Amino acid sequence: MSRKSFKIILWITFLTGTVIFAFFTPEKTIETYLLNILIAGVYTVTIALGNGMVNSYLSRHFSWVEQTKTRAILGIVATILVNFILVLFCNYINLIVIQKREFTGFFTGNMGFFNWLGINIALLISAVLHAKGFIEEWKKSTRKEVVEQKLIARSANAQFESLKNQLDPHFLFNSLNVLSALIDENPHQAQHFTGAMSKIYRYVLEQKDKELVTVAEELDFAQTYCDLLETRFEDSVSFRFDVAEQDLQSFVVPLSLQLLLENCIKHNFATSQNPLFVKIYSENGFLLIENNLQVREQVKESAGIGLSNIVQRYALLTPENVFIEKSADFFRVKIPILTQKTAVMTTQNPHESLAYDRASKRVKELKGFYGNLISYCLVIPFLIFVNLYTVPQYHWFWWPMLGWGIGLASHAFQVFGIGRHWEEKQIQKILEKEKNGNA
Known part of the structure; x- marks a missing residue:
């Protein structure tokens, strides 16, 4: 773990423990404050380290740039499984070990709701981390490609000047x-x-x-x-x-x-x-x-x-x-005989340019999907909280959760599903037809 990550975990632990102590703890004592800090630390360290290790492992073995679909699918599956296990482990330490509650009600009632809420919050945090990792990797790849193209262009210009001289x-x-x-x-x-x-x-x-x-x-x-x-x-x-x-x-x-x-x-x-x-x-x-x-x-x-x-x-x-x-x-x-002027700086052939344009479009699609996913993870838990706090006898939160969930699933299918393969095949067919027609 880097020093920066360690500092962030400490700050999150301190702020979370302080907020819980100030607004949700009736007994205001040094002991309860330290206990809240300890419990917040258990959640923060466990969830942050667990998600960080999963994210690092996947990023080392599956590139966001070259294996986007595989990386995204494995990331979603691993995130759900890991956070489910981590949250249940943290809740067990907090509710059963520290607060001495009965294990028989661990999956029902208030503790069951607490498990569900904790899993959603952990999934939200993990989704943000994965989206951050995705954007950083594509930025690095883009910067690297820009630098390479500048070097190629400078080399081409120098060579062109030499030939003209x-x-x-x-x-x-x-x-x-x-x-x-x-x-x-x-x-x-x-x-x-x-x-x-x-x-x-x-x-x-x-x-x-x-x-x-x-x-x-x-x-x-x-x-x-x-x-x-x-x-x-x-x-x-x-x-x-x-x-x-x-x-x-x-x-x-x-x-x-x-x-x-x-x-x-x-x-x-x-x-x-x-x-x-x-x-x-x-x-x-x-x-x-x-x-x-x-x-x-x-x-x-x-x-x-x-x-x-x-x-x-x-x-x-x-x-x-x-x-x-x-x-x-x-x-x-x-x-x-060239029909239009071309600059020496143009170092990509049409196929490379097309590939770059499609890659840029792909990045925008993926960013849109992850933005949609993060919004879902933020808004739905808030609506559930509002529903249960204001009208606990009528669970209306299911309607926006299901409706938006279907839309999110459809969005995921468009970005990662079969339709993309069909679209790419059709584009390839059109390009081949145009190429053969111009030959």
Whole structure:
């Protein structure tokens, strides 16, 4: 037992004994006051320790988060059995051992009512403890998940920034290589290329910090870049754009086309007799870059930054995959066209998000049930007391107790019963149907 729990038990013992002595004990003496404190201590320590041990045992072996239904059912059963035994034990010590009453009337008359009242009060206390434990466990789980998601998001942002920072030196290095080749081949074109490259590099600086750009923006930039490549390679390279108009306002990662066009030039040879044909088009929600395969023998191993950069950036932004297709005749890359902007902070896929929403809804349902149960345990004993104190010959308390009890049982059935399994199965069927329909 913790020091805090021990202090709480002492305070409850002291306050309970004092209240009973002040309002329900006719003989006001030091002996009777100490006796009331002793009796209150017997009840408080026995019931608190018993319920605390049961609650701790169940929490160690059955998680409120992962085994909610099992934990709740076992908690209810164990609470009823344990409190029934503990209250009868305490009442026996108080009524039979200390007050020297006859055991023959222990389950009838005033002592029977005292047993019943004590069991209800103990069940109320236990229900509050179990509800408190449930809420604390879910709060811990929620805080842990929030921290984990923040760490994942920070890691994703750091990784995304690192990938974007690769673009500056990568583009500049490749552009300088092209310029270097043009200076020897055609100084006039090299001068034209230098001016155009400054405009293109300005676009790189403007767009590289964005997570997504529209397809239209990316195509305008790619066409400018293709013009430069055609200036350098003349009739050795041909580019064709055929992107559907409805896809122009959708989104792709910035500079993806430029990196893929670079790959086409870098890994394939192009001559007037064997020109390189590059086609950029859209199909079934993807932007495709396809070229005829004329593999160039590599003098040195490629760093592999371009394609890898695109794949990793898409992986951080969306569950949609980048597809790479290769045959003896062509090489094709398919990058997803996104219909809405997504933040790097979005680290959960749709199934995880759905699971989290359902878990949140489940917590609300369970909190509502335990709130209903606690209210029942508080109000019904009070109504019974009022009934027996005011009109003992007519027991009207049975009506609210039974009516509310049926409602509570129905609530418990909805939260823990068969209906939930049916609902989850139907949700799963709908999700599977939608998934198959979108496939």
